[in-house]
Amino acid sequence: MADISIDGLTKKFDDVTAVDDIDLEIGDEEFLVLVGPSGCGKSTTLRMIAGLESITSGELRIGGRRVNDLPPKERSIAMVFQNYALYPHMTGAENMKFGMKSVSDYTDDEIDERVEEAAEILDIPELLDRRPRELSGGERQRVAIGRALVREPEVFLLDEPLSNLDAKLRVQMRAELLQLHQELDATTLYVTHDQTEAMTLGDRVAVLNDGHIEQVDPPQVLYDYPETRFVAEFIGSPAMNVLPVDLKYDSDGVRAVHGAFDLSLPDGERFTDRPPAAAFGVRPEDVSLAANAPDDAQTFEAEVSVTEPLGESLLIHCYVGSDELHVKAEARSAINPGDTLELAVDEQRLHVFDDAGRAIYHSSKREEAASDTVYTTPEP
Known part of the structure; x- marks a missing residue:
C-alpha cells in the first residue's frame, strides 16, 4: 500500500x-x-x-x-x-x-x-x-x-x-x-x-x-x-461569469436581480443562506442566444464588445449594464461588435456565492454519490 x-x-x-x-x-x-x-x-x-x-x-x-x-x-x-x-x-x-x-x-x-x-x-x-x-x-x-x-x-x-x-x-x-x-x-x-x-x-x-x-x-x-x-473562476476556460446581484425572496421563490436582468432561480428552497446580495455565476457555455433557448426561457439583453473565433465556437464578450459577460455561441455566427443580443441562461446550470466566496446555491442538485466520491483501488 x-x-x-x-x-x-x-x-x-x-x-x-x-x-x-x-x-x-x-x-x-x-x-x-x-x-x-x-x-x-x-x-x-x-x-x-x-x-x-x-x-x-x-x-x-x-x-x-x-x-x-x-x-x-x-x-x-x-x-x-x-x-x-x-x-x-x-x-x-x-x-x-x-x-x-x-x-x-x-x-x-x-x-x-x-x-x-x-x-x-x-x-x-x-x-x-x-x-x-x-x-x-x-x-x-x-x-x-x-x-x-x-x-x-x-x-x-x-x-x-x-x-x-x-x-x-x-x-x-x-x-x-x-x-x-x-x-x-x-x-x-x-x-x-x-x-x-x-x-x-x-x-x-x-x-x-x-x-x-x-x-x-x-x-x-x-x-x-x-x-x-475561487474554484469556479479558476477551473474552466474561459472562466465562469460571476456578476453582483441582489437576492429577492418571496412566496414564489428567489430571484437574482441585476441592473440588466431579473432571473427566477429554480428550487430556491435549496439556498443554504439568505443574504440580501451575492455573486451570480454561470459558465459561458451555459449562456445562449434566446433564439436557441426554450420558448419559456427568461431572457435579457447584452451589448457585444468583442468577438473571438475559436474554431469550434465563437466566444462573445458582452456587457450587461457595466459588467462583462462571456458567451459561447456556435462557430460562424453572424455577430459583430456593437450588436445587441437577446440572451438566455440554462436554468439548471446556475450558481450563487456569498460575500465570503462560498457557494450557497447550485440550481442542479449535486448527487450524493458524486459529492462524496472517495477514490478506491480497483479490483485486479
Whole structure:
C-alpha cells in the first residue's frame, strides 16, 4: 500500500506561511493533481512529501508509516522536476542510473536491466547513448521520467513536468503519462498550474489557493459544483461569469436581480443562506442566444464588445449594464461588435456565492454519490 495521509501540514518561511494546515488523503494507486496559481503552495507541499523541505508542523504518512523526519531515499518516492535536472555530461542511460547505487542494493547488471525496461516502456531505447544537448524537450522529459521509473517507487511525484513543452507535445505527453500510470499502478501526485492538465489527468483534483485547499473532487464534480468562487473562476476556460446581484425572496421563490436582468432561480428552497446580495455565476457555455433557448426561457439583453473565433465556437464578450459577460455561441455566427443580443441562461446550470466566496446555491442538485466520491483501488 502506498496511500498518502496529510494531517495539518504546515510550512512557514520566517513570517510567511506557504502551506497552512492542510489535510489530504491520497488513495493507493490514485492519480491526484494539485492545481493552483503561482505561489499557492503546491510545489512546497510536494517538496515536503518528497523530503526536500522540512515540515513546520503536521503529520505526513506514506503507506501508513510516519515519514516526517525520514530522508528522501527512505520514503520510496521518485520525483520528476520541471527543469528535467539531467546532467549534461552524462548519456541518457547514465542519467537514468545515477543515484541507484545509493538507494538500492541492485547489482550493475540489474540496474542495466531496469534501465532497458524503462526505456522500452517510454519508447526511448535509441536515446540511451545520447547526451541531453542531443535531445529535444520531450525526449529529455522521457529520460527524466525514466530515471524515476528505474527505482520502482511506491509514489511518483511530478512537479509541473510538461510546462517547458510546446502545446502539441504537452497534449501527447498527457496521454502518455495517463497510459504510464495505468501500466504501473503507482500512487501519483502531480503538481501543475494548468487547469486543463488537472482536469484531463487526475482521478481527483485538489485546488490550492494561498496555502489552503479550496476543494478536492473528481474533475467533473469540481467543474459542475465548485464549492467556492475561487474554484469556479479558476477551473474552466474561459472562466465562469460571476456578476453582483441582489437576492429577492418571496412566496414564489428567489430571484437574482441585476441592473440588466431579473432571473427566477429554480428550487430556491435549496439556498443554504439568505443574504440580501451575492455573486451570480454561470459558465459561458451555459449562456445562449434566446433564439436557441426554450420558448419559456427568461431572457435579457447584452451589448457585444468583442468577438473571438475559436474554431469550434465563437466566444462573445458582452456587457450587461457595466459588467462583462462571456458567451459561447456556435462557430460562424453572424455577430459583430456593437450588436445587441437577446440572451438566455440554462436554468439548471446556475450558481450563487456569498460575500465570503462560498457557494450557497447550485440550481442542479449535486448527487450524493458524486459529492462524496472517495477514490478506491480497483479490483485486479
